[in-house]
Amino acid sequence: MIVLGDANLEHAVAGALWGGFANAGQTCSGIERVYVMREVSEHFIEGVIAGAKRLKIGDPVRWDTEIGPMVSREQFDLVRELVDDAVQAGALRAVAARRGRLGRRRLLCADSPDRRDARDADHAGGDLGPVIPIIVVDSEDEALALANDSRFGLGASVWTTDRDKGERFARELEAGMVWINDHMFSHGACQCSWGGVKESGLGRTHSKFGSTSASTSSCASGSPPRCATRGGIRTTRHSAGRSVRPHRSSTAARRSGSPRFGREPRRC
Secondary structure: OEEOOOOOHHHHHHHHHHHHHHHHHOOOOOOOOEEEEHHHHHHHHHHHHHHHHHOOEOOOOOOOOOEOOOOOHHHHHHHHHHHHHHHHOOOEEEEEEEOOOOOEEEEEEEOOOOOHHHHOHHHHOOOOOOEEEEEEEOOHHHHHHHHHOOOEEOEEEEEOOOHHHHHHHHHHOOOOEEEEOOOOHHHHOOOOOEOOEEOOOOOOEOHHHHHHHOOOOOOOOOOOOEEEEEOOEEEEEOOOOOEOOOEEOHHHHHHHOOHHHOOOOOOO
């Protein structure tokens, strides 16, 4: 997720909460890293902190629950280890609600991209948990370079009120899907292809590209044979020079009196 200086911050905050905490962060295309421009970082981070604190943690079968459990104790321990490592490296743990493995939401903030939680947040978030690493950057080029500095590339989003700028970022981001001022929504649209680049899987689902990815195509081609008559016997040759079954000409057939050759020869 890249939040540019001209972004609508209210929408960007809502998008970060949705993309980072949906399904307790255990979503393949969820937000795993946020790069925000320094001039709007303070207001953006404050909004995400306030929104994360309002999310209700509880039993996943209840309608009012907004963050449920992680898939296993092993997954919980893995994500906690990565978060602790990032904090020891200098990241700020901005939100940490503790209610057992059934309810933890974490917001990590770093003022430098030289953190494990920044460059390798693919692990803290990519290992699927309710964690949003936020990294403050000083330029759009820096945000783009850091976003592409990953071995994964499933989905990305850019938040800006400048349509042309958003489309430029979409072209330059190394991801199978790029959303402008939204995140993950196209999975429910059958006409939009779904799939990643780099180590984020092979092929596509949805759309016409998904249909071709699930099928095998073949090509059969050839050229018309060339015919020559030698001594009353017509020989058919293909362009490669290989002779095929010979045919007698009509004259030779009449001379032989053979019923096999009594019919008109095949024309080329």
